[in-house]
Amino acid sequence: MKISKHKWGEPDRSDPYSTRRQCTRCPTVKVTRKEHPQYWTEFWRDGVRVSVDKTPACEPVRAPQQQEVAHQ
Ligand SMILES: [Zn+2]
Numbered sequence: 001m002k003i004s005k006h007k008w009g010e011p012d013r014s015d016p017y018s019t020r021r022q023c024t025r026c027p028t029v030k031v032t033r034k035e036h037p038q039y040w041t042e043f044w045r046d047g048v049r050v051s052v053d054k055t056p057a058c059e060p061v062r063a064p065q066q067q068e069v070a071h072q
Pocket of ligand 1: 005006007023024025026027028057058059060
């Protein structure tokens with residue numbers, strides 16, 4: 001089974017203690033936290049923190065079907 005790697009987008013450094021990178025292919029967000037003399041990485045998906053020890057697979061999901069207002 002092939003594991004896809006994430007394609008991280010531009011880092012968001014609005015928070016001085018963490019850097020967020022949104023995967024451009026799936027909902028996973030990589031957060032690099034910097035506190036004290038150490039730093040660590042967290043992975044978030046749909047607002048839930050997922051495995052910290054290893055990078056979760058990149059699993060693109062189908063975009064939710066959004067009903068756009070059609071021209072009449
Ligand atoms: Zn991904």
